[in-house]
Amino acid sequence: MENLSVGQYDLVYNAFSFGFATLAAATIFFWLGRSQVTARYKTALTITGLVTFIAAYHYFRIFESWSDAYVYVDGTIQATGTPFNDAYRYVDWLLTVPLLLIELILVMGLSRSETLSRGTRLGVLAALMIALGYPGEIASATSGRWLWGGLAMIPFLWIIYELFVGLSKSIEGQPEDSRGLIKMARNVTVASWAFYPVVYFAGAIGLGDASSDVIIQVGYTIADIIAKAGFGILIFLIAVRKSHYEQENETLTVPIK
Amino acid sequence: MENLSVGQYDLVYNAFSFGFATLAAATIFFWLGRSQVTARYKTALTITGLVTFIAAYHYFRIFESWSDAYVYVDGTIQATGTPFNDAYRYVDWLLTVPLLLIELILVMGLSRSETLSRGTRLGVLAALMIALGYPGEIASATSGRWLWGGLAMIPFLWIIYELFVGLSKSIEGQPEDSRGLIKMARNVTVASWAFYPVVYFAGAIGLGDASSDVIIQVGYTIADIIAKAGFGILIFLIAVRKSHYEQENETLTVPIK
Numbered sequence: 001m002e003n004l005s006v007g008q009y010d011l012v013y014n015a016f017s018f019g020f021a022t023l024a025a026a027t028i029f030f031w032l033g034r035s036q037v038t039a040r041y042k043t044a045l046t047i048t049g050l051v052t053f054i055a056a057y058h059y060f061r062i063f064e065s066w067s068d069a070y071v072y073v074d075g076t077i078q079a080t081g082t083p084f085n086d087a088y089r090y091v092d093w094l095l096t097v098p099l100l101l102i103e104l105i106l107v108m109g110l111s112r113s114e115t116l117s118r119g120t121r122l123g124v125l126a127a128l129m130i131a132l133g134y135p136g137e138i139a140s141a142t143s144g145r146w147l148w149g150g151l152a153m154i155p156f157l158w159i160i161y162e163l164f165v166g167l168s169k170s171i172e173g174q175p176e177d178s179r180g181l182i183k184m185a186r187n188v189t190v191a192s193w194a195f196y197p198v199v200y201f202a203g204a205i206g207l208g209d210a211s212s213d214v215i216i217q218v219g220y221t222i223a224d225i226i227a228k229a230g231f232g233i234l235i236f237l238i239a240v241r242k243s244h245y246e247q248e249n250e251t252l253t254v255p256i257k
Numbered sequence: 258m259e260n261l262s263v264g265q266y267d268l269v270y271n272a273f274s275f276g277f278a279t280l281a282a283a284t285i286f287f288w289l290g291r292s293q294v295t296a297r298y299k300t301a302l303t304i305t306g307l308v309t310f311i312a313a314y315h316y317f318r319i320f321e322s323w324s325d326a327y328v329y330v331d332g333t334i335q336a337t338g339t340p341f342n343d344a345y346r347y348v349d350w351l352l353t354v355p356l357l358l359i360e361l362i363l364v365m366g367l368s369r370s371e372t373l374s375r376g377t378r379l380g381v382l383a384a385l386m387i388a389l390g391y392p393g394e395i396a397s398a399t400s401g402r403w404l405w406g407g408l409a410m411i412p413f414l415w416i417i418y419e420l421f422v423g424l425s426k427s428i429e430g431q432p433e434d435s436r437g438l439i440k441m442a443r444n445v446t447v448a449s450w451a452f453y454p455v456v457y458f459a460g461a462i463g464l465g466d467a468s469s470d471v472i473i474q475v476g477y478t479i480a481d482i483i484a485k486a487g488f489g490i491l492i493f494l495i496a497v498r499k500s501h502y503e504q505e506n507e508t509l510t511v512p513i514k
Contacts (some may be wrong), residue, residue, distance in 0.1 A: 034289065057278050057281070058278065081329055090279075091271050095275070192418065
């Protein structure tokens, strides 16, 4: 990114700061929201806030790394020699992507054994997907990016299958009131995640100049905000609705007991 | 570590940042989880979070120390002359390892006298183990590492004896529902701790080049995450299950009283 213009540098700089502010604010929203749901959904909101907390930390680091990598010289932007550390994204995803899927499972309030088996399977698949993607991201040859990216697509497609086929029965068993929101949360997951391979393979077809790098950085930031804070708001709404639903039904059944 | 490559430097750098993010997130998870357990298990979760909090602090320091010890010069990594401070690990273990054993004792909800006697004995043994290991870590001669390492193995083996023989009766007295998890927590403790002497004695047999140092730093990081955050999740699950179990049994016995 030697030919970065001042405008391009500033755009990424501000996008990273925006990412940090949004994710940090979302974190506090989710953790404060814990007091508004029943015990059953508290862990879901704890983890929703953990995802945005971990992401906020990484946006803070990415922002610092971006600042350290460039310097203003006579009205232009010059590289300082300290490389921009893009690996923060992978470190972040390795933690947050499995947790995002676990959030979705937890808010469904399934049985203990189903929560454990589905959560473990989706969590492991997600971690595998990220771990397989990384060698391609740092590969010097384009072929490496295609190879590892292709391998990472296997767990990715498996996750989509699990979400649409494996979970469909469990989703139908949810209270009518929150079923639509749960489907929306699942669709947001898949739609926002679909953006990442697009950016990833954009690198493989040779879009490696300054302006495409800027698009990648800003694009990843927007995708992260939607997939973590936006998705988290849906989880919060589901947890609140289901808490109300269960409290109402509990109250109703007490006199019958 | 004079011949550290950029890739090796970056790997350790990212592992330390990953360690910090994971342990900080785990801390908040455990402390928020306190509201989901009964009074009896709140201290166990407080201490579980203290362990990851202390470790997160030390990973932050280790990360900073690593950054300060090296600099990018013309695309290579050069030592700055400020040494990397590995002693943070021992300071951390001196505090966290006794606390980890106390966590396990607390979550078992034993009698007050048994908690005190077992907690004290295991805590003192753990502190002794770390204190004996340190002179070997900084010894200039290999013989020093063997001597002090050998001495540290005495409390280490005693701890294992306490966990497998001393605690076995108390574990059998736990509710069936959480007995398996408690055994798993004990096994995770022993399995993850077994990694540390391997790394320690690897230093004694002369594996002191850059790549083995990288393996040691990344290995310690993974072991710390499993022994502190992973173990903590088991403690959390045990505390939640036992809280449910005791609440249910209390409700059932109320009308009989």
